[in-house]
Amino acid sequence: MTTPLFRLNDVCYAYEPHRPVLNNVNLILAPGERLAVRGGNGAGKTTLLHLMVGLLKPVSGTVVAFGKARHTEADFREVRARAGLLFQDPDDQLFCPTVAEDVAFGPLNLGKSRDETRTIVERTLASLGLDGFEDRITHKLSGGEKRLVSLATVxxxxxxxxxxxxxxxxxxxxxxARLLEILLGLPQAMVIICHDNRFRDSLANRSVVLKDGDIATL
Amino acid sequence: MSHILERSTGAVGNPAQGVHGIDPRVRIVVMAAFAVVVVALDDFVLLGIAVVLALAMAIIAHLPVAITLRRVVAMDAFVVFMLAMLPFTVPGEEMFRIGPFVATWEGLWRAIAIALKANAVVLALLALVGSMEAVTLGHALRHLRVPESIVHLLFFTVRYVEVLGDEYRRLRLAMRARAFRPRSNMHTWRSVGYLLGMLLVHSLERSERVLAAMKCRGYSGRLYTLDTFQLGRTDMVFAGAGFAVMSALVWAQFA
Known part of the structure; x- marks a missing residue:
């Protein structure tokens, strides 16, 4: 069996002591999987994603990403470069004034040169059908455009x-529908949190439920 | 400040025309020098020349007349009280008196000088810097070695002032939907207090989410820019002419 992309071992997390959100969660994400995580409001779905990229640190248990156990901020920096998190609210993600600068932000941080970055920006926007969006002002985009641009930044x-x-x-x-079509065409493994049944069922090829702090397979 | 930034995000005028074609760094430096020179001038003829120069720049920059006037008047509203008080506070020859208060000619001249200086500087500022996109201004400041944190502050203000405004309008609408009408009573003050408090909490939480999103994309304290600036001949000519005129003004004032 190939090494899983992510493996969570007995991960616990609590925002307030004595009220754990996640309780000994075990989860594996294999290459090629598109895993849907279901669960009610406040079940800890977002928390789970934030733990995977180290924005939150587990109270106990370990996060193994890309074959290595990750503990420190420095460990997770590499994880974040390889696991792109798309935030719930695109306004949180798009913080640069123009689209081009926002898409360029990640590659520049990864140490790409300006010329390389420009090529990446153009290619990424074109692949999402966003040609010519480079100089658009991010906060003036429509909801759908914001979503696609935030996907481009990732x-x-x-x-x-x-x-x-x-x-x-x-x-x-x-x-x-456009987003679904784009996501179905991407080669990446995915973890999807989504309340829309139809969207989720068309995209995911495995499903788990988060309930009472624990994960159950469907 | 916010509405200046907001409006300037949509470029004013033709970008290749007049001052818009000049390197933003040169515009900022010339503007700063102009402000210092104008403040140092005392002679009315020279101050008049400075105002005419500023007006000329505003015309070359194709500043929209109505908006520019509104902004200049907004600035004048700030200083109008000080100008009205000056004749009464500067000692000198009596012009007229209101009861026990004596207005002096010296005070009047001082007030007029300050008004001329302020208007010349604001006009030049609007023409040279105000016509720039806020993003360009930020990058130019960065290239002029302004501390990164100040430039970041500018960027984030430009980006989020609208989001915050939307949030305010949404909350305000939700209040109106439940029949809230501002009156001068305790209930109104408390509700407005809650509204502002909630805005503060929302902004704080948003800033945390924004930082998290930035970290996810490899942010470690530095913002890199895509823009590069290049000094051309027009820029050098503009800078040269600017400094020649300013030197002449200073020489005429102090020689």
Whole structure:
């Protein structure tokens, strides 16, 4: 068997002591998997994604990513470059004034040169059908455009895994269909949190449920 | 400040025309020098020349008349009280008196000088710097070695002032939807307090999420820019002419 991309071993997390959100969670993400995580509001789905990229640190248990156990901030820096997290609210993710600068932010941080970055920006935007969006002002984009641009900012870093936190939030039917088509065409393994049954069932090839702090397979 | 930034994000005028074609760094430096020179001038003829120069720059920059006037008046509203008080506070020859208060000619001249200086500087600022996109301004400041944290502050203000405004309008609408009408009573003050408090909490939480999103994309304290600036001949000519005129003004004032 190939090494899994992510392996969570007995991970516990609590925002307030004595009220754990996640309780001994074990989860494996294998290459090629598109894993849907279901669960009610406050079940800890977003928390789970944030633990995977080290934005939160588990109270106990370990996160193994890309074959290595990750503990420190420095460990997770590499993880974040290889596992792209798409945030619930695109306004949180798009912080640069223009689209080009926002898409360039990740590659520049990874040490790419300006010329390389420009090529990456153009290629990524074109692959999502966003040609000519370079100089658009991020906060003036529509909801659907913001979503696709925030996906572009993640894809520009060429990640191996995509972590999608409610990607269909506030999208109309048309934008949702377009997003689904794009995501189905991507080679990356994914973890998907989504309340939209149809979207989730079309995209995911495995499903788990988060309930009472524990994961159950369907 | 916010509405200047907001409006300037949509480029004003034709970018290749007049001052818009000049390197942003040169514009900022010339503007700063102009402000220092104008403040140092005392002679009314020279101050008049400075105002005419500023007006000329505003015309070359194709500043929209209505908006520019509004901004200049907004600045004048700040200083108008000080100008009205000056004749009464500067000692000198009596012009007229209101009861026990004596207005002096010296005070009047001082007030007029300050008004001329302020308007010349603001006009030049709007023409040279205000016509720049906020993003360009930030990058130019960065290239002029302004501390990174200040430039970041500018960027984030430009980016999030609108998001914050939307949030305010949403909350305000939600209040109106539940029949809230501002009156001068305790209930109103408390509700407005809650509204502002909630905005503060929302912004704080958003800033944390933004930072998390930035970390996810490899942020470690530095912002890299895509832009590069290059000094051309027009820039050198503009800078040269600017400094020649300013030197002449200083020489005429102090020689």
């Amino acid at each position: 894809l520009a870093m060429d990640p191996d895994v995509l972590l999608l936190d409610e990607p269909t939030n506030a999208l109309d039917e048309q934008a949702e």
